[in-house]
Amino acid sequence: MKLITVAGPPSCxxxxxxxxxxxxxxxxxxxxxxxxxxxxxxxxxxxxARAGIPVQKGLSGSICPDHYFASNIEETxxxxxQQGVPVLFTESAGLCNRCSPHIVDVMAVAVIDNLSGINTPxxxxxxxxxxxxxxxxxxxxxxxxxxxxxxxxxxxxNRRARILPxxxxxxxxAFELARLLRDEAPEQAGVTGSRLxxxxxxxxxxxxxxxxxxxxxxQIGNITPLNLxxxxx
Amino acid sequence: xxxxxxxxPTTEAALAxxxxxxxxxxxxxxxxxxxxxxxxxxxxEGFESLGFVAGEVVCIVGATGSGKSxxxxxxxxxxxxxxxxxxxxxxxxxxxxxEGRYAGVGRLVAQxxxxxxxxxxxxxxxxxxxxxxxxxxxxxxxxxxxxxxxxNGLTGEPLSLEQHLTExxxxxxxxxxxxxxxxxxxxxxxxxxxxxxAGIDRHAAVEVLKGADKIVLIATHxxxxxxxxxxxxxxxxxxxxxxxxxxxxxVVLAGRLRTIDGLHEDLRSAxxxxxxxxxxxxxxxxPG
Numbered sequence: 380m381k382l383i384t385v386a387g388p389p390s391c392x393x394x395x396x397x398x399x400x401x402x403x404x405x406x407x408x409x410x411x412x413x414x415x416x417x418x419x420x421x422x423x424x425x426x427x428a429r430a431g432i433p434v435q436k437g438l439s440g441s442i443c444p445d446h447y448f449a450s451n452i453e454e455t456x457x458x459x460x461q462q463g464v465p466v467l468f469t470e471s472a473g474l475c476n477r478c479s480p481h482i483v484d485v486m487a488v489a490v491i492d493n494l495s496g497i498n499t500p501x502x503x504x505x506x507x508x509x510x511x512x513x514x515x516x517x518x519x520x521x522x523x524x525x526x527x528x529x530x531x532x533x534x535x536x537n538r539r540a541r542i543l544p545x546x547x548x549x550x551x552x553a554f555e556l557a558r559l560l561r562d563e564a565p566e567q568a569g570v571t572g573s574r575l576x577x578x579x580x581x582x583x584x585x586x587x588x589x590x591x592x593x594x595x596x597x598q599i600g601n602i603t604p605l606n607l608x609x610x611x612x
Numbered sequence: 613x614x615x616x617x618x619x620x621p622t623t624e625a626a627l628a629x630x631x632x633x634x635x636x637x638x639x640x641x642x643x644x645x646x647x648x649x650x651x652x653x654x655x656x657e658g659f660e661s662l663g664f665v666a667g668e669v670v671c672i673v674g675a676t677g678s679g680k681s682x683x684x685x686x687x688x689x690x691x692x693x694x695x696x697x698x699x700x701x702x703x704x705x706x707x708x709x710x711e712g713r714y715a716g717v718g719r720l721v722a723q724x725x726x727x728x729x730x731x732x733x734x735x736x737x738x739x740x741x742x743x744x745x746x747x748x749x750x751x752x753x754x755x756x757x758x759x760x761x762x763x764n765g766l767t768g769e770p771l772s773l774e775q776h777l778t779e780x781x782x783x784x785x786x787x788x789x790x791x792x793x794x795x796x797x798x799x800x801x802x803x804x805x806x807x808x809x810a811g812i813d814r815h816a817a818v819e820v821l822k823g824a825d826k827i828v829l830i831a832t833h834x835x836x837x838x839x840x841x842x843x844x845x846x847x848x849x850x851x852x853x854x855x856x857x858x859x860x861x862x863v864v865l866a867g868r869l870r871t872i873d874g875l876h877e878d879l880r881s882a883x884x885x886x887x888x889x890x891x892x893x894x895x896x897x898x899p900g
Binding site for chain 1: 649657681685689695696714719722723724725727728729730731732739742743745747784789792793796799
């Protein structure tokens with residue numbers, strides 16, 4: 380089975396891109412399933428189900444979504460095998476841009492949209508920087524020049540990725556993406572023992588453990604003071 | 613994935629060659645040839661070979677969803693009988709180096725449509741600088757002034773380098789997009805998709821793009837604009853059903869339509885200036 384990790388900021392068009400791409404894969408005779416990872420709530424699983432795509436969802440709740448992803452990817456993979464799909468997508472939103480779900484030797488796709496501003500490719504961090512393919516969405520509503528500027532910023536953030544514009548509404552570019560994934564995503568027997576491309580945060584603090592009170596006395600663990608200068612603090 | 617990594621520099625180089633990002637400053641794509649495929653029902657397309665040369669204008673007509681986008685995607689993708697339509701694309705008469713393929717998508721064909729807006733928070737001058745920077749080109753003050761002058765040749769409301777992009781009117785935005793695409797974008801092919809007549813001289817826009825050595829494709833159902841192209845590709849059911857050459861009678865008709873367009877533009881300018889329109893009631897360009 381080919382596993383494909385798709386990550387990107389919230390509302391950048393990940394679900395629309397995957398839906399259109401799965402339709403194109405289906406036309407090529409390749410079935411695909413999707414496991415949607417989110418934090419609090421999602422209805423995207425219903426969108427996949429309506430399109431006749433085998434789907435599961437996982438809500439991380441109080442846990443960091445990327446950690447939740449990493450600790451459930453083996454089971455996710457097993458579910459894909461059990462469904463008998465030759466391609467399995469995972470979809471997850473990078474929320475703080477600190478982490479990335481991408482795994483060594485597993486096809487990694489980042490999705491980012493033209494409306495997010497030209498500094499966003501730099502800010503998004505490892506989920507874009509370590510991706511094999513960067514999909515740029517919402518190109519139909521911005522100028523040619525801004526598309527070119529945005530794509531060059533993506534290129535600066537990730538020198539080796541393939542960059543593909545895809546329109547999640549019209550599906551333009553989805554055929555090309557589907558074929559790229561079909562031809563270039565490596566086959567996996569499993570993900571047990573595989574490595575994440577980028578490490579998760581190395582320590583936790585009291586707020587990770589559910590602390591709600593503000594103040595030094597309530598803070599334990601990994602605390603980094605912000606260095607504020609120029610005022611009488 | 614090691615393989616793709618190894619290929620990357622070649623891909624970029626191949627694309628640069630394809631797009632003419634060379635010192636010559638001329639587009640390396642001097643001609644494109646599209647060889648026919650099939651429509652959605654599997655019927656062969658209605659042409660044998662379709663050639664486009666730099667500086668040429670071609671019109672594409674067909675209902676929404678008829679396959680205009682796929683046609684452009686086939687060009688961008690440098691299709692080699694390996695897309696749903698089965699079309700093939702030759703560059704300068706030869707099968708192109710497909711190493712540049714993925715890098716070319718989104719860059720071979722520049723697109724301009726009515727729905728596109730500037731979203732960047734920058735002045736016109738800063739915007740041109742950023743656009744140049746993205747291509748490794750230094751935009752001199754002179755170059756920026758040329759682009760603004762070209763834009764102002766297309767719109768009745770002049771814009772300046774100091775204006776913010778978000779302050780520009782629809783006409784000004786469209787004019788700047790066209791001038792910028794003509795003079796600062798490396799894409800050898802430009803698609804103009806249903807640009808409305810308001811606030812911009814579309815015929816002049818087409819001339820600016822032609823003058824920049826681009827292959828200009830116009831998707832429009834506006835009769836005056838459609839007749840500015842010597843050929844019209846008729847897209848039906850996912851395929852090009854017919855290639856229609858502009859007839860002698862259509863050339864005459866086009867001239868008359870331009871006269872009517874001119875009247876419209878003059879009326880629009882008069883209204884913008886706050887003038888009355890009484891003087892136009894006996895205008896010779898009005899139909900009897």
